[in-house]
Amino acid sequence: MARITSGVATSHVPAIGAAVDLGKTADPYWAPLFAGYDWTKEWIKAEKPDVVILVFNDHASAFDMNLIPTFAIACGENYKSADEGWGPRPVPDVKGHPDLAWHIAQSCILEEFDMTIVNQMDVDHGLTVPLTLMFGQPENWPCKVIPLAVNVVTYPAPTGNRCYALGEAIARAVDSFEEDLNVQIWGTGGMSHQLQGPRAGLINQDFDIAYLDDLVQDPERLRKMDHIEYLREAGSEGIELVMWLIMRGALGENVKELHRHYHVPGSNTAVGHLVLRPE
Amino acid sequence: MTKDLHSYLAEFEDIPGTRVFTAQRARQGFWLNQFCMSLMKPENRVRFKADEAAYLADWPMSDEQRQSILDRDYNRALELGGNIYFLGKLFFTDEKSFVQGVSTMTGMSVEDYQAMMLAGGRSPDGVRSKKEQN
Numbered sequence: 001m002a003r004i005t006s007g008v009a010t011s012h013v014p015a016i017g018a019a020v021d022l023g024k025t026a027d028p029y030w031a032p033l034f035a036g037y038d039w040t041k042e043w044i045k046a047e048k049p050d051v052v053i054l055v056f057n058d059h060a061s062a063f064d065m066n067l068i069p070t071f072a073i074a075c076g077e078n079y080k081s082a083d084e085g086w087g088p089r090p091v092p093d094v095k096g097h098p099d100l101a102w103h104i105a106q107s108c109i110l111e112e113f114d115m116t117i118v119n120q121m122d123v124d125h126g127l128t129v130p131l132t133l134m135f136g137q138p139e140n141w142p143c144k145v146i147p148l149a150v151n152v153v154t155y156p157a158p159t160g161n162r163c164y165a166l167g168e169a170i171a172r173a174v175d176s177f178e179e180d181l182n183v184q185i186w187g188t189g190g191m192s193h194q195l196q197g198p199r200a201g202l203i204n205q206d207f208d209i210a211y212l213d214d215l216v217q218d219p220e221r222l223r224k225m226d227h228i229e230y231l232r233e234a235g236s237e238g239i240e241l242v243m244w245l246i247m248r249g250a251l252g253e254n255v256k257e258l259h260r261h262y263h264v265p266g267s268n269t270a271v272g273h274l275v276l277r278p279e
Numbered sequence: 280m281t282k283d284l285h286s287y288l289a290e291f292e293d294i295p296g297t298r299v300f301t302a303q304r305a306r307q308g309f310w311l312n313q314f315c316m317s318l319m320k321p322e323n324r325v326r327f328k329a330d331e332a333a334y335l336a337d338w339p340m341s342d343e344q345r346q347s348i349l350d351r352d353y354n355r356a357l358e359l360g361g362n363i364y365f366l367g368k369l370f371f372t373d374e375k376s377f378v379q380g381v382s383t384m385t386g387m388s389v390e391d392y393q394a395m396m397l398a399g400g401r402s403p404d405g406v407r408s409k410k411e412q413n
Contacts, residue, residue, distance in 0.1 A: 014377065060364040064316045065309050083319050085371030153364060155301050156287065192400075196363040197354060199296030200381045201392060203400025226282075228290045232407045236297050237363075265396040267378055 002100065002174045002181040006047065007247045007255070008040070009215065009274040010133055012056060012188040014125040015267035017089050020132050033271055036261025037133050040275055043259070044134050049184040051097045051144045053104070053170065054127055055246045056188045057152045059084070061124035068154050069116035071166060073108075074147040075101040082122035091128050091137075097144035100177055104146070107173035113166055123147055130188045133273075150243050152189070157227065160242045164223040167249020174250075187247030189240025191262075192233070193269035202235040203270045208262065211241060212272055216257045219248050237269075247276075254279040295406045298357045308360020314338040314348070315365035318372045327372065353384050 019030045061082040063069065076096045081088040105115050127147055135142060148170075151157055158166075167185070174183050191211065194202040211234075214221050223245060230239045248255075259275040291299035298304065305312075314335065317323045327334040335345045347355040348369065356366055363381075370380035382392035395401060407413050 060312070060316060060362070060368070061319070065305065065312045065365075083321070085319055085324075085368045086374075087321070153300060153362060154305050155291070155299055194297065194401075195367075195377065195381050196357055197296045197298055197384055198386060199294070199401065199406050200385050201395055201401040202403055202406070203396075204403045205399065207403075227287070231291065231294055231297070231299065233403060235403075236294075236299060264399055267376070268381055268396065270400065 002177040002179060002183050004171055004174050004183050004185055004250055004278065005049070006184050006258070006278070007251045007276040008130075008134070008184060008186040009244045009247060009272065009276075010130050010186065010188055011190055011266060011269055011271040011273070012126045012129040013266040013269045013271060014084070014129065016271075017125050017129040017132055020137065021090055033263045033266050036263055036271075036273055039259050040134055040273070041136065043275065047184070048182065049143045050181045051100055051146060051183045053146045053148055053183065053185040053250075054130065054188065055148045055150060055186060055243045056126035056130070057240060057243065058149045059124050059126055060153070062118075062121040062149070068151050069149070070151050070158050071113065072116040072118050072149040073101055073105045074118040074121055074149070075105060076119045076121070079121060079123045079145075079147065081128055082124040084124055089125065089128055091132065092140050094123055094127065094131070094141060094145045094147070097146055099179070100174070100181065100183075101146045103177050104170055104173040107176065108166070108169050111169045111172070113169055118147075118149070121147070126188060130186055148246070150246070152239050152242065155227070157239055157242060159227070160225050160245045161223045163242045163245040164219065164249035167246040167251075170246070171250040171252070185247045185250045187244035189243050190234070190238060191241060191270040191272040192235050192238045194235030195237050195268055197236075199235070201268060203264055204233050204235070204238075205264065205270065207233040208270050208272055212260060212262065212274060215244060215248055215274060216255060216276065219245070222248075251276055251278040293409050295409050300362045304360045305362070306360070308344075308362065310338050310340045311344045311348075311356065311359060311361050312365035314340060315361070315368045318368040324372050351383065353380065357384075
């Protein structure tokens with residue numbers, strides 16, 4: 001039987017990908033940011049996940065203003081790195097897991113989560129930067145990936161509560177998949193950042209630390225948090241944190257924190273990272 | 280946590296220095312953002328750089344929207360319905376980073392903006408709410 005063995009949260013700042021691609025990870029600016037992922041890189045080598053359900057948001061790459069799916073699960077075989085305006089990142093193609101992806105899509109729809117199903121898409125930094133952070137620069141990614149794209153660009157984004165409940169439904173779907181698979185779920189984006197307007201550059205360390213704490217200890221508080229609180233406290237792009245709640249919802253009531261990292265700044269953003277094990 | 284749409288949207292206007300990408304802005308900025316999207320193709324970037332005004336004339340945008348792009352006035356583009364992830368395609372077309380592009384909206388030099396980020400970023404104190412001034 002398939003099972004979700006752990007959850008990972010991480011920011012997905014595009015400049016992190018550029019720093020790796022351009023060989024700048026040892027620069028004084030970047031070294032402390034990457035150091036916080038050394039533990040995870042070793043851990044994941046031992047964990048050897050077969051499949052990662054990777055929750056991310058598309059940044060006007062696969063979806064333009066023509067299509068705005070709230071929850072889109074990608075059920076294809078293969079995804080290429082998107083050209084976001086400076087050429088595609090030089091990373092391997094992402095291999096999907098169509099059997100499990102379709103199983104999750106169908107199960108969630110029967111549980112009244114009306115998922116959008118995607119067969120072909122390019123994947124942008126929201127998806128490839130987390131892979132780079134966990135796996136470095138391999139010739140091929142060492143696991144299959146099921147991209148799950150969430151709209152956090154055009155309002156209203158889904159509520160935190162809905163994201164959490166979707167995570168719970170995904171966990172039930174994975175549990176009912178017959179093949180023996182080691183599955184991880186990753187929630188990406190965040191933490192506090194604002195990329196627009198005169199208030200750009202906002203970082204709220206107190207909010208972020210409390211968010212990391214309660215993702216472990218008190219997710220009930222976070223699932224009730226209104227969008228306006230994210231926007232006021234964590235900046236307009238801090239709303240990406242609702243995606244972490246999909247990951248958290250999939251892990252069940254109690255989790256153990258295996259690893260944590262927090263660093264400011266990564267470009268315009270507060271970089272946060274957690275590794276969680278369901279208990 | 281369920282609330283009516285009107286109060287949900289009204290709260291967004293209370294955040295200083297921020298334009299939340301609501302349906303109203305998404306509608307106003309549809310072609311502005313779709314123009315930005317076209318810059319993901321290298322051949323379009325070449326054509327745009329060769330004659331920006333001519334390239335923009337092909338898109339059914341308002342003159343104000345076109346001017347905001349020609350001026351690289353990103354705050355104005357946001358006011359006219361632009362979204363930052365779409366406008367980011369223009370940063371990259373100009374071979375500028377997100378830090379460089381974003382800093383132009385803050386009234387700070389890129390050096391000062393970067394120094395602020397290295398020092399921990401902009402504090403939320405005083406910029407949470409226009410009404411509460413906190």
